Amino acid sequence: MRHRKGIGIVFFVIAAFLILSAVVMFLWNFVLVPTTGVGALTYLQAMGLLVLSKILFGGFKGGRRGGPPWRKSHWGRRWSRMSTEEKERFKEEWRRRCAPGESKESP
Secondary structure, rough: OOHHHHHHHHHHHHHHHHHHHHHHHHHHHHHHHHHHHOOOOOOHHHHHHHHHHHHHHOOOOOOOOOOHHHHHHHHHHHHHOOOHHHHHHHHHHHHHOOOOOOOOOOO
């Protein structure tokens, strides 16, 4: 059963990539060619543009957000070992560092 699920996921990813490539080609040719006068894209060029934009703007992180699992477990263990006072100091420090419009340097 697990093997079939994996094949289905791979099939879905490939199908989504092919459909998104067609959408990129259509939008490029429909919007940019008449308005800016750039050249029309072929289907293979649209595929390449989609991959390039994923590399430049999205990366290949996978489904997880917030870093690799080993880093999450490291911070989870560290947080669980902190006392209440340490947790409050930690939170206050990050509030100070992340406050909008505030200087990031210590006084």
